[in-house]
Amino acid sequence: MIKEIIVVEGKDDTAAIKRAVEADTIETNGSAIGEEVLRKIALANERRGIIIFTDPDHAGERIRKIVAEHAPGCKHAFLPQELTIYKGDIGIENASPEAIREALEHLRTETAATEGEVTWNDMMEAGLVVDANAAARRLEMGKTLGIGYANGKQFFKRCTSFQITKAEFLAARHAMERKLEESE
Incomplete structure (x- = not known):
């Protein structure tokens, strides 16, 4: 139970x-x-x-x-x-x-949203915001990180409040990029 x-x-x-x-x-x-x-x-x-x-x-x-x-x-x-x-x-x-x-x-x-390891700059470099394919990229990253899909601001908040580490974020980014390359 x-x-x-x-x-x-x-x-x-x-x-x-x-x-x-x-x-x-x-x-x-x-x-x-x-x-x-x-x-x-x-x-x-x-x-x-x-x-x-x-x-x-x-x-x-x-x-x-x-x-x-x-x-x-x-x-x-x-x-x-x-x-x-x-x-x-x-x-x-x-x-x-x-x-x-x-x-x-x-x-x-x-947890209480405090400054986390993942920065807004990390989000931009990963193409999760201010990118023509940002929504699709957040969808894939959200699956890998286990935090679901969200818009850019909410995705960043989830990375912070769920205490996603920089290492987790980078591993998910690489997995996302491989998956997106395979689908092209």
């Missing part, structure tokens, strides 16, 4: 989690998260800790941000979009039990 309570968007996500692992969940019921749900999440975080495991889409990222603001020090699980798509629908409920278990084995813990 997973000690932490997993925060998901809805009942279909809960069902998918329970097919993969033994765990308790809290459902946000979409992006209009009520105060009662946020209080329940804060209490769960204090007592057992939480893992935020939302869909890899705009709404899921919005929910992740809201929940993380109310639950400092929480853990995050990420899945890339291609592992969550079924008939055009993106959602954790579409992921295989194996993909869910894998994501839960590679959690990232958020």
Whole structure:
């Protein structure tokens, strides 16, 4: 049984989690998260800790941000979009039990955003911002680092708050560049 309570968007996500692992969940019921749900999440975080495991889409990222603001020090699980798509629908409920278990084995813990090893200049040199292919490059880097896809500013914040080391960043950059070269 997973000690932490997993925060998901809805009942279909809960069902998918329970097919993969033994765990308790809290459902946000979409992006209009009520105060009662946020209080329940804060209490769960204090007592057992939480893992935020939302869909890899705009709404899921919005929910992740809201929940993380109310639950400092929480853990995050990420899945890339291609592992969550079924008939055009993106959602954790579409992921295989194996993909869910894998994501839960590679959690990232958020810490107070302080100055990290990765700099904005590193982001620019890697082509993650101010580059015609920045979005695709962030997508690949996010998969490798296990921090999901985000816009440039949010990606930089994740590198800082998840304490991505310079070595991790450079290794992910080299892997991303190899993968992008192979696809050309």
